Amino acid sequence: MAKPFEVKFDMKPFKKVVDELGFGEMGAVQKYATHRIKHYMDRRTPRRNQDLIDDAIVGYKDILYDKPYAAPMYRGYFVSRETVPFKYTDAPQRGKEWDIKTASSYGPLIVRDVQRFHDNYNK
Numbered sequence: 001m002a003k004p005f006e007v008k009f010d011m012k013p014f015k016k017v018v019d020e021l022g023f024g025e026m027g028a029v030q031k032y033a034t035h036r037i038k039h040y041m042d043r044r045t046p047r048r049n050q051d052l053i054d055d056a057i058v059g060y061k062d063i064l065y066d067k068p069y070a071a072p073m074y075r076g077y078f079v080s081r082e083t084v085p086f087k088y089t090d091a092p093q094r095g096k097e098w099d100i101k102t103a104s105s106y107g108p109l110i111v112r113d114v115q116r117f118h119d120n121y122n123k
Contacts, residue, residue: 040106044098
C-alpha cells in the first residue's frame with residue numbers, strides 16, 4: 001500500500017512574477033511593447049504635417065495624442081452643426097481607428113518583437 005505524502009508549493013504572488021518578467025505596469029518589457037505599438041501605429045496614423053505622430057506622448061502602457069483634433073481624427077468625423085466625415089490622405093492605409101488597423105495588420109509582428117525583447121531581457 002502506498003504511503004501518503006505531502007506536497008508544499010511556495011508560490012510567489014502573481015504581481016511579483018509579472019514584475020520580475022518585465023511585464024509590470026512600469027516594467028521594461030511593457031514599456032518596449034508600448035513603443036513598438038507606437039512605431040507600427042505611426043504607419044496608420046493620419047498625417048498631413050506629421051504633428052499628430054510627432055507630438056504623441058508614449059507612456060509605459062498608453063499613447064496619448066494630445067491635440068485638439070486627435071479625437072475627431074480618430075472617430076473619422078467632426079461634429080459641429082452637422083456631422084462632417086474626414087477625407088484622409090493615404091487612405092485606406094491611414095485613417096480613423098488607426099490602433100485597430102495596426103492590430104489587425106501588424107499584431108503578429110508586434111508580438112514577435114516583444115517576444116524577442118522579453119527573451120533577451122530575461123537572460
